[in-house]
Amino acid sequence: MATLKNSWLRASIALMVLLFGVFMVVKAMGGNEKNSTESNPKNIPSVIMVNWEFTPNVSSDPLEPENYIESSTSHCSGTKEVCGIKAPADANGYPVITPGSGLATRIQNKDKTGGDVFLKGT
Numbered sequence: 001m002a003t004l005k006n007s008w009l010r011a012s013i014a015l016m017v018l019l020f021g022v023f024m025v026v027k028a029m030g031g032n033e034k035n036s037t038e039s040n041p042k043n044i045p046s047v048i049m050v051n052w053e054f055t056p057n058v059s060s061d062p063l064e065p066e067n068y069i070e071s072s073t074s075h076c077s078g079t080k081e082v083c084g085i086k087a088p089a090d091a092n093g094y095p096v097i098t099p100g101s102g103l104a105t106r107i108q109n110k111d112k113t114g115g116d117v118f119l120k121g122t
Helices: 002-038 102-109
Strands: 049-054 068-070 081-088 117-120
Touching (some): 081 102
Antiparallel strands (some): 049 068
């Protein structure tokens, strides 16, 4: 009788160890798929930031994308007026300025702390 109880105890422990091992293998396999996707930079779309010079063509509104041309902003220095921005291009060849975005807010406030708004004038 003692041998029978001992056998069941050993079988139960062996079954728990086996199930734990299977669980760990499944978890490790699932983790590898996630890591291979995250570490593959080919799956991450890259956004190319472009310098845009403010040239009031349509209106004097610096939030209007049509008022910008792709150009260097190296001549922009000052604190008074919007001179240029750094933003990705849309499909029409204009900068992406989404209303209410951080960039739009910085343009409105003439805030160059984000490094994407350039001002001119003193």
